[in-house]
Amino acid sequence: xxxxxxxxxxxxxxxxxxxxxxxxxxxxxxxxxxxxxxxxxxxxxxxxxxxxxxxxxxxxxxxxxxxxxxxxxxxxxxxxxxxxxxxxxxxxxxxxxxxxxxxxxxxxxxx
Amino acid sequence: xxxxxxxxxxxxxxxxxxxxxxxxxxxxxxxxxxxxxxxxxxxxxxxxxxxxxxxxxxxxxxxxxxxxxxxxxxxxxxxxxxxxxxxxxxxxxxxxxxxxxxxxxxxxxxx
Numbered sequence: 001x002x003x004x005x006x007x008x009x010x011x012x013x014x015x016x017x018x019x020x021x022x023x024x025x026x027x028x029x030x031x032x033x034x035x036x037x038x039x040x041x042x043x044x045x046x047x048x049x050x051x052x053x054x055x056x057x058x059x060x061x062x063x064x065x066x067x068x069x070x071x072x073x074x075x076x077x078x079x080x081x082x083x084x085x086x087x088x089x090x091x092x093x094x095x096x097x098x099x100x101x102x103x104x105x106x107x108x109x110x111x
Numbered sequence: 112x113x114x115x116x117x118x119x120x121x122x123x124x125x126x127x128x129x130x131x132x133x134x135x136x137x138x139x140x141x142x143x144x145x146x147x148x149x150x151x152x153x154x155x156x157x158x159x160x161x162x163x164x165x166x167x168x169x170x171x172x173x174x175x176x177x178x179x180x181x182x183x184x185x186x187x188x189x190x191x192x193x194x195x196x197x198x199x200x201x202x203x204x205x206x207x208x209x210x211x212x213x214x215x216x217x218x219x220x221x222x
């Protein structure tokens with residue numbers, strides 16, 4: 001059975017800290033891995049990763065994929081209170097675009 | 112562009128009542144999805160559609176039906192609501208390759 005596991009499930013840090021969120025997967029027909037940020041409402045897209053070793057970067061956020069070890073990390077540097085959210089990892093397992101989601105990591109950034 | 116919209120935003124139903132959730136997208140996406148999100152469970156796929164007139168079951172389809180009569184709309188129906196269907200429902204859409212865009216969600220409570 002395909003699955004996506006995120007760790008930790010929750011994390012509390014202080015502003016300015018750097019955090020690393022983890023996502024491991026077991027999927028039969030991997031096509032891509034996606035990261036989303038969810039605040040109070042809809043998940044918003046952050047990154048899509050398809051190739052190993054190529055870092056995607058947007059401001060203070062970055063992500064990389066390791067297709068050999070079947071995991072991805074999402075890094076956030078110099079965290080701000082606005083980074084507080086649930087971060088979702090999802091994998092496209094090739095079945096008509098269906099995404100398999102992990103349970104998410106709840107990040108709380110304290111002032 | 113409005114992106115993905117959902118109506119209604121909130122609804123309270125009594126057990127046994129029926130209702131339809133409407134999802135609309137204006138991005139000409141082929142694929143559309145309905146998810147439910149419960150605390151600690153992440154996002155779980157209910158039904159999806161890969162084109163007008165087609166639908167398919169996801170991970171948790173029982174108790175729900177869907178229809179895709181027009182490319183831009185995807186309807187989710189509950190014929191006889193149960194308390195276990197209390198959840199937040201998200202619609203999403205995408206091209207075949209690329210990230211899914213999510214609607215703002217519908218919070219449904221079944222008493």
